Amino acid sequence: MHIHRLTSRFTWIISKYYFTLEYLRDVPHGASLFTNKKNMDTTAFYKLSYGLFVVTAHEGDKDNGCITNTVMQVTTSPNRVSVTVNKNNYTCGMIERTGLFNVSVLSEKASFDSFKHWGFQSGKDVNKAVGIEFYRLENGVIYVIDGVNAVICAKVVQKIDLGTHMMFIADVTDAFPTDDTPSATYAYYHKNIKPAPQQTKKRGWICTVCGYIYEGESLPEDYTCPLCKHPASDFKPVE
Numbered sequence: 736m737h738i739h740r741l742t743s744r745f746t747w748i749i750s751k752y753y754f755t756l757e758y759l760r761d762v763p764h765g766a767s768l769f770t771n772k773k774n775m776d777t778t779a780f781y782k783l784s785y786g787l788f789v790v791t792a793h794e795g796d797k798d799n800g801c802i803t804n805t806v807m808q809v810t811t812s813p814n815r816v817s818v819t820v821n822k823n824n825y826t827c828g829m830i831e832r833t834g835l836f837n838v839s840v841l842s843e844k845a846s847f848d849s850f851k852h853w854g855f856q857s858g859k860d861v862n863k864a865v866g867i868e869f870y871r872l873e874n875g876v877i878y879v880i881d882g883v884n885a886v887i888c889a890k891v892v893q894k895i896d897l898g899t900h901m902m903f904i905a906d907v908t909d910a911f912p913t914d915d916t917p918s919a920t921y922a923y924y925h926k927n928i929k930p931a932p933q934q935t936k937k938r939g940w941i942c943t944v945c946g947y948i949y950e951g952e953s954l955p956e957d958y959t960c961p962l963c964k965h966p967a968s969d970f971k972p973v974e
């Protein structure tokens with residue numbers, strides 16, 4: 736009886752050992768079972784099916800907004816959405832102070848100019864309501880018309896401080912579609928909206944989100960793209 740138990744334990748250990756070896760051998764795409772942060776390929780995040788949005792806010796007589804890829808519906812009853820906004824974005828402070836924002840869902844018709852307008856410049860420096868077609872809703876906040884297929888109005892019920900970003904959880908106070916064009920995903924943006932990188936003699940690092948080039952041998956770990964505010968992990972060497 737005792738011997739039988741020992742034998743089956745031994746068989747179990749051996750089969751586990753072989754299973755692990757087989758598993759290690761079969762891990763595809765050069766990935767290792769024991770992943771290593773340094774070798775991480777962040778283009779994996781392009782495969783997440785993020786949407787793209789202009790998140791707008793209104794404070795006093797100022798209208799503003801920024802591009803985000805972080806809006807999602809988190810509960811249906813009550814109907815709530817979340818959005819995560821970089822604390823350096825002017826829009827973040829406006830939402831914190833007023834508790835209100837609108838989401839204009841960007842469609843595949845959205846132009847790169849629209850991304851540049853809302854995503855590559857700050858309301859700290861410019862008036863983003865100038866030169867843009869928009870409507871203002873009952874909550875006093877504008878939404879964008881061009882290249883947009885739906886609008887969601889939201890009232891903040893909770894804030895979560897994530898360090899660099901603030902996550903807002905908000906009640907949906909209104910929502911309506913405006914167009915039948917499919918929504919632009921982040922993958923669609925990278926493939927079809929963002930211009931292909933120009934051939935350049937510059938040496939350095941290119942931002943994979945907006946194409947900005949940092950000239951220099953090594954990119955500081957805490958570097959942030961001056962155009963789209965994305966971190967060093969979104970840069971790759973210029974080829």
Ligand SMILES: Cc1cc2nc3c(=O)[nH]c(=O)nc-3n(C[C@H](O)[C@H](O)[C@H](O)COP(=O)(O)O)c2cc1C
Pocket residue numbers: 799800801802803804805819820821822823824825826827850853854855856857858859924944945962963964965
């Ligand atoms: C494709 C794209 C996606 C972006 N995603 C986000 C995001 O999810 N969160 C965020 O805070 N900023 C994001 N940004 C950066 C802001 O849109 C950008 O910093 C903007 O200029 C801030 O404007 P503001 O200072 O007027 O608020 C994104 C920019 C682009 C081009």
